[in-house]
Amino acid sequence: MKPDQTQIQKSILEILTEMTSDWDLEEALTPASTLSADLGFSSVDLLELLAALDMRLGRKLRYELLLVHEGQFRSDLCVADLARFVNEHYEDVISPSPVAM
């Protein structure tokens, strides 16, 4: 069953909490937390987040549609942006059931 946007956002925050447990973040994670400016994400961290989210949702989404906007890479995005994108593109899967190699 498709999770709603609130559930998706909760999942993202849970993944981020686990990922950043030893990062010494100064502020609490919220839907408004931005991945780059607030969390100091690198491109490798972003890939790990998206991979973990794929596994949690049991599907592989086309995140490049989110990361490239009007021909340019987005400079940053917040948790709520990601949750909104997943909610809107939940059915646009590349692969319905990602599995670890």
Add this chain to the structure above:
Amino acid sequence: MRLLFYAHVLLGLGHVSRALAIAQAAARLGARCALLASGTVERLQPREGVELLKLPSRVDRQNLAARRAQVRAAVEDWNPDKVLVDHLALGLEGELLEALLEGPGEFLWGLPYAAPAGPARNPRIRAALARYRTVLAYTDPGWCDPFPCMEAQLPPERYHAGIICRAPEPGGRADSPPLVVALAGAGAGGAELFGWLRSSLRGKARLRVVLGPLSDAPELASDEQIEVLREGAAEASLQGASLVVARAGYNTAYTLARSSLPVVLMPLDTPQSGVEQLERARALATLPGIWCLRGPDDAVLDQALGWSGERVLPFRVDGAERAARYLL
């Protein structure tokens, strides 16, 4: 001395090709060398003196952990004294992370062009990047130098090796009718470039195109007015050329700059490609007989077809040998 060279594969084999050039130079100096890469790397010939350690083809993001384990195992098995990593310090998708954290050897970072990134907050990434004590720029100071815009993220030891590129194969120049050779790197985005040249040059010059393995213009193969090569290195496809029109990837652009031919560069300019090709093309266009175009321009083609002259390059082109000597 055991040296391991790592290069990622993205659209083409440019990064791997550059790593191989340094590895071969080091092998000639007596080092035992291996190249660790994935994809269609076995297409690169010759590889004399360099052992190929082939990784399975690029994996999905769900399998990053497994990829990291593969890379780490390969590094541990080879047990190098030094590891030279091309372009991205952590690899394309962070696949070097485990090897950097726990693998053997001294890691060195080779930069063909800038790869700026903000400071990492993730302590594992910070620890991995701290393994690098040395960075080599595959340029000269003052020529497309990646160091100034990456100051905060560079390790303390820094060295400029010079440009790494092969010399173009010698060949006569055909002027009647002229022959235009068009290169689009691995081929992505080539349809627009080739289409413009086909219509612009009809009745004026012959056209040879190198489609590349990722070509988006396969219909050209059936066009009898065009000589079509499926694949080919820049240095080998220039036989008889009067003019070259090409993307501005590192290896291709510098190999063409070493030739005596007029060169029109049309840099790939997409969010994925970034601005490195554009910056390189603009720099090279300050040299005689090289132009940089952002889009089709028939007048520049005519001007370039009529050019003859000499170029004195303002940078060293023995970067592979210099990098190898630095490693040893």
